[in-house]
Amino acid sequence: MSTRVRTPFKTRQLVLAGIAYLLAMLFLVPYAEMVVTAARPADELLEPTVLPSHWDWSNFTSLWSTGLGGNLRVSLMVATGSTLLVLLAALPAAYYTARRRFRGRTAFLLLVLITQMFQPTAMLVGIYKEFSAFGLTDSVFGLILVNAGFNLAFATWILNAYFASIPVELEEAAMVDGTSRLGALRHITMPLAWPGLVTALIFTFISAWNELVIALILTTTPEKQPLTVALDSFIGGYQIDWGHLFAASAIATIPVIVLFAAIERKVVSGLTAGSIK
Amino acid sequence: MSRTTYRPRLAAAEPLLWLGPAIALIGVVVLTPVVIMVRTAFRKIDSIGFDRGPAGWANFEKVFHEPSLHAVLWRTAFWVVAVVSITLVISLALAALFNQQFPGRRVARWALIAPWAASVFMTAVVFRWMLNPDSGLINVLMHRIGLLDEIGPTVAKADWLGRPDAAMWWMIGVAVFVSLPFTTYALLAGLQAIPSEVYEAARVDGAGPVRTYLHVTLPLLRPAVTVATLINIMNVFNSFPIIWEMTRGGPGDQTATTTVFMYQIKASSIPEAAAMSVVNFGFVVLIVLVFLRASRWQEQVD
Numbered sequence: 001m002s003t004r005v006r007t008p009f010k011t012r013q014l015v016l017a018g019i020a021y022l023l024a025m026l027f028l029v030p031y032a033e034m035v036v037t038a039a040r041p042a043d044e045l046l047e048p049t050v051l052p053s054h055w056d057w058s059n060f061t062s063l064w065s066t067g068l069g070g071n072l073r074v075s076l077m078v079a080t081g082s083t084l085l086v087l088l089a090a091l092p093a094a095y096y097t098a099r100r101r102f103r104g105r106t107a108f109l110l111l112v113l114i115t116q117m118f119q120p121t122a123m124l125v126g127i128y129k130e131f132s133a134f135g136l137t138d139s140v141f142g143l144i145l146v147n148a149g150f151n152l153a154f155a156t157w158i159l160n161a162y163f164a165s166i167p168v169e170l171e172e173a174a175m176v177d178g179t180s181r182l183g184a185l186r187h188i189t190m191p192l193a194w195p196g197l198v199t200a201l202i203f204t205f206i207s208a209w210n211e212l213v214i215a216l217i218l219t220t221t222p223e224k225q226p227l228t229v230a231l232d233s234f235i236g237g238y239q240i241d242w243g244h245l246f247a248a249s250a251i252a253t254i255p256v257i258v259l260f261a262a263i264e265r266k267v268v269s270g271l272t273a274g275s276i277k
Numbered sequence: 278m279s280r281t282t283y284r285p286r287l288a289a290a291e292p293l294l295w296l297g298p299a300i301a302l303i304g305v306v307v308l309t310p311v312v313i314m315v316r317t318a319f320r321k322i323d324s325i326g327f328d329r330g331p332a333g334w335a336n337f338e339k340v341f342h343e344p345s346l347h348a349v350l351w352r353t354a355f356w357v358v359a360v361v362s363i364t365l366v367i368s369l370a371l372a373a374l375f376n377q378q379f380p381g382r383r384v385a386r387w388a389l390i391a392p393w394a395a396s397v398f399m400t401a402v403v404f405r406w407m408l409n410p411d412s413g414l415i416n417v418l419m420h421r422i423g424l425l426d427e428i429g430p431t432v433a434k435a436d437w438l439g440r441p442d443a444a445m446w447w448m449i450g451v452a453v454f455v456s457l458p459f460t461t462y463a464l465l466a467g468l469q470a471i472p473s474e475v476y477e478a479a480r481v482d483g484a485g486p487v488r489t490y491l492h493v494t495l496p497l498l499r500p501a502v503t504v505a506t507l508i509n510i511m512n513v514f515n516s517f518p519i520i521w522e523m524t525r526g527g528p529g530d531q532t533a534t535t536t537v538f539m540y541q542i543k544a545s546s547i548p549e550a551a552a553m554s555v556v557n558f559g560f561v562v563l564i565v566l567v568f569l570r571a572s573r574w575q576e577q578v579d
Contacts, residue, residue: 017379024388030403089298096295119515126310149306210396260394275572
């Protein structure tokens with residue numbers, strides 16, 4: 001069928017590619033520097049050199065005795081918990097608003113959109129007072145609640161768009177064929193909405209994983225802090241342990257960049273309320 | 278539509294069943310804090326947290342009489358305008374470049390998202406490290422190409438974050454750096470939504486590439502630019518980790534924006550911080566209203 005012939009690349013394309021690669025590398029410099037610093041031998045930490053004379057990966061192994069392993073675990077629990085809670089709340093809401101017209105539907109979607117624009121930093125004092133009153137400071141559950149709350153909008157929005165794009169006739173046809181409503185959902189709708197679901201879940205996981213400000217005010221006990229807050233207190237100290245700081249940062253950052261690459265394109269439509277296709 | 282017949286009562290309750298968890302979550306995490314924050318701003322609360330009754334507008338008066346408030350407000354306006362406009366200009370160029378066909382485009386685009394995926398906090402920390410006066414990578418490279426005569430712990434010129442003006446520009450740079458990926462991707466989505474017939478028509482009319490870009494591409498890109506700009510304004514205004522990690526808003530509050538300033542006040546007086554938050558929040562609501570108008574979201578959900 002295809003008659004496309006591969007033509008050799010033109011000079012113009014090669015120049016463009018060259019510029020693009022150069023820029024792309026520039027974007028990776030800070031993250032490469034993270035790894036380079038973590039792998040510098042301790043006595044070369046303050047040497048004015050671009051690369052160390054030899055590599056020393058011991059920071060990555062000695063890291064686990066600094067207590068940061070526990071903070072990494074808190075981060076993992078918070079991110080996983082928030083993702084599950086978002087799934088639990090966003091999935092039914094998104095499905096229902098995509099399939100039914102009911103009183104209050106527009107109001108609900110407006111509420112979701114407004115929530116998406118709000119950021120926890122703007123209401124720090126309110127969150128702090130409310131969660132202190134409920135005894136939810138130093139608590140994984142407290143952090144799960146806040147992160148889920150502020151990521152719910154993105155997930156609802158993107159799932160709603162996916163469900164709305166799946167013709168209801170597909171579900172109905174399956175039901176005429178004797179499948180139950182739940183069966184139709186499982187075998188017809190969910191596989192089609194899968195990319196939206198994956199995007200929503202990864203996005204929620206990453207933003208809960210990266211969150212700093214709320215955790216900064218809600219957790220004070222070092223063992224109960226997620227990794228971001230624990231690393232922030234490194235910075236506050238007199239003698240900054242840069243080697244371990246960046247070893248932990250690299251471990252926390254690189255998987256996230258890879259994960260994000262999987263959903264890059266779909267994220268934009270979720271963040272812009274679909275107004276740019 | 279529905280095959281089952283509900284009793285009217287039950288039918289009215291059905292949406293609540295599906296939307297209930299979402300509404301509850303938004304209520305507890307987003308709406309309640311707003312109410313508490315506004316309430317706190319009008320209460321008198323002592324240093325150990327005891328509520329000593331209504332305070333009227335006293336907390337707001339205290340905020341408005343903060344000697345540095347004026348400078349902080351101007352700095353915030355400058356911060357938002359500088360970051361958002363520089364980001365937009367660079368992103369327009371990046372989007373135009375990454376919209377071209379060239380070998381390996383997909384891989385290059387992946388590299389572009391790194392600052393978006395990584396925690397802003399960690400990116401800020403690396404930049405702080407790279408600006409370290411004695412051995413920071415940026416200083417080392419500037420020294421090698423001759424932009425800096427000498428580097429070292431006592432060289433004032435290399436201590437970028439110690440000088441408020443220089444620190445501000447470096448932090449603007451970092452904020453631009455982390456805003457570029459989203460903005461570029463939003464503009465790329467906008468570019469891809471422009472039908473190719475439009476470009477063919479322009480070519481038939483004899484328009485060159487520059488004229489085509491200015492008179493065809495840019496006007497059609499306007500919705501994408503508007504929405505991306507508004508989202509950036511919101512993010513940059515609320516941005517906390519960059520300034521916090523690089524200077525802690527200091528020396529003193531000389532590099533603080535209203536968000537960081539509010540956090541600084543919180544250490545001494547919660548109700549005053551609440552009053553400052555309410556002021557911030559007013560601005561946030563304003564941006565949301567403009568966003569709602571611009572995004573034409575209702576067309577999306579109908």
